[in-house]
Amino acid sequence: MKILAVGCHPDDLEIGCYGTLTKYIKQGHDVAVCNIANGNLGHVEIMPDELRIIREKEAKEAAKVIGAAHYSIDIGDLYVTAENDDLVRKLARVVRDVQPDVVITHFESDYMNDHIQTYYATFRATFAASCGHYEIGAVPASAPLTPIYHMDTLAGVGFLPTEYVDISDVIETKLEALACHKSQIEWMLEHDGIDFLDFVRTCSKVRGYQCGVAYAEGFRLCRNYLRMVPKRLLP
Numbered sequence: 745m746k747i748l749a750v751g752c753h754p755d756d757l758e759i760g761c762y763g764t765l766t767k768y769i770k771q772g773h774d775v776a777v778c779n780i781a782n783g784n785l786g787h788v789e790i791m792p793d794e795l796r797i798i799r800e801k802e803a804k805e806a807a808k809v810i811g812a813a814h815y816s817i818d819i820g821d822l823y824v825t826a827e828n829d830d831l832v833r834k835l836a837r838v839v840r841d842v843q844p845d846v847v848i849t850h851f852e853s854d855y856m857n858d859h860i861q862t863y864y865a866t867f868r869a870t871f872a873a874s875c876g877h878y879e880i881g882a883v884p885a886s887a888p889l890t891p892i893y894h895m896d897t898l899a900g901v902g903f904l905p906t907e908y909v910d911i912s913d914v915i916e917t918k919l920e921a922l923a924c925h926k927s928q929i930e931w932m933l934e935h936d937g938i939d940f941l942d943f944v945r946t947c948s949k950v951r952g953y954q955c956g957v958a959y960a961e962g963f964r965l966c967r968n969y970l971r972m973v974p975k976r977l978l979p
């Protein structure tokens with residue numbers, strides 16, 4: 745299978761689904777990750793233009809840790825909106841390039857608007873990419889209406905998973921990828937007083953407790969017409 749994970753900021757997928765993506769790759773599937781926002785406002789001292797470049801590099805390093813292809817749309821923080829036709833067109837181009845069987849993205853009531861808009865942009869782009877006459881270059885339309893899994897919210901707030909993936913055997917790889925985001929480890933500590941690596945390990949542990957394993961990631965299938973599937977697609 746081909747899997748496309750669309751995250752807002754350059755570290756969101758690492759937090760929410762990098763364990764699952766690692767498992768897909770270990771099972772021989774192809775994984776691509778795509779960041780919508782460039783994360784340029786995510787630091788107290790580093791200025792946006794410089795941070796944007798740092799964060800792109802960190803995201804590429806993290807993708808390399810698990811062996812995923814990496815795309816970025818490069819929208820400034822706080823400017824992500826699913827009404828942005830240019831953003832949707834660029835994302836649809838990624839969808840056609842990857843031709844995913846499964847898409848993973850944010851939940852519709854995550855903690856900040858850029859995350860929520862990333863989901864809606866993904867919803868739009870996956871539909872648009874399947875329309876043959878949606879003109880975005882000479883790439884073929886993707887398969888109609890790719891199933892979408894919502895990944896967990898930050899700290900699991902307001903999110904009750906309906907499916908779990910046991911990531912006990914890949915938790916250290918997930919954290920190794922997350923540790924590539926050095927700028928964010930500093931920022932989370934200074935801005936929010938949070939030990940980022942401990943935060944993600946603990947959240948994975950809580951999801952693990954819920955389903956009887958050491959570490960897990962939780963998901964919900966997007967339940968819209970033709971997005972549902974009669975079989976499990978998660979590893």
Ligand SMILES: [Zn+2]
Nearest residue numbers: 752753756859
């Ligand atoms: Zn984020």
